[in-house]
Amino acid sequence: MSMRTYILVTPCKDEEYSLPKLAESVINQTVRPKLWVIVDDGSTDKTPLILQELTTSHDWIRSVRLDETPRDLGIHVAHVYRVGFDHALEYCDSNNIAYDHIGVADSDVVLDDNYFEYLMDQLEMNPKLGICSGRIGSTVNGKILWDRDRDDLPTGGARLWNIKCFEETGGYLLTCSPDSIAIVKAKLRGWETKKFDDVRMVSLRPFAGAEGQWIGYKKMGSNNYHIGFTPLHILLKGIKLLWSNDDFHKNGVGIPYMLGYFTDYVKREPRIDDKEVIDYYRNTRLKEVLCLKTIHRKTR
DSSP: OOSOOEEEEEEESSOTTTHHHHHHHHHTOSSOOSEEEEEEOSOOSSHHHHHHHHHHHOTTEEEEEOOOOOOOTTHHHHHHHHHHHHHHHHHHHHTTOOOSEEEEEOTTEEEOTTHHHHHHHHHHHOTTEEEEEEEEEEEETTEEEEOOOOTTSOOSSEEEEEHHHHHHTTSSOSSSSHHHHHHHHHHHTTOEEEEEEEEEEEESSOTTOTTOHHHHHHHHHHHHHHHTOOHHHHHHHHHHHHHOOOTTSOSSTHHHHHHHHHHHHHHTOOOOSOHHHHHHHHHTHHHHHHHHHHHHHHHO
């Protein structure tokens, strides 16, 4: 097998502005996907017309239409992704389409032309690499601000899996924060995860801004409670967000982030029913973060 093939899944809802820009960047990839499945989550704008034009013009692009539902950045988004993955895998199986890697791209990002070719190069050179992405930039007030998160946390905006890693970690998981949980499960099974600076994507809206950053960060805090983050970790991260002078995270987003977490914490809302994930966030994650920060300071 060539080790140069991949399939791609994208969810979208009312993305008549951003979807054409994403489509142009996928069509212009130096290595195109063998199959690209776009799941329309009940759009009411011109998105269905755009999808009809794309699928008519390109036989490797397919679309799936879901019934109209409210936007929900929790488990519903994972459901939309899961529908796309199930359709893609079944279609490939029925049509004898072989592939080595499987990826996602959000509907509001624009990719470097060599984005997926570069990531496939990295996966091919390092058999232990399970999940990878490029660096993501967020468009704020007409400026592109690049994220500064840890390099071992590939973004969910556009990532690529080694297919063996994807299968060993349970595929695309039907849970909140599936991107984070996929990284945890990959690490626990001996896979490496990596975000590379040499290829990039640009989000056409602010980070966590699909419904406004206050709602987005509040939901992020709630999701972090659900998957097992400890209160100490949330306080440290929330204070960092609150006092950060980084425009990528601004406008006091630490407040809704901590509010989302501690609202669920006080209510003792149920957490994810996955012991290895809970144990990782309870016993390993904070130590991992502090260790990596110490190493970073020593190497500066």
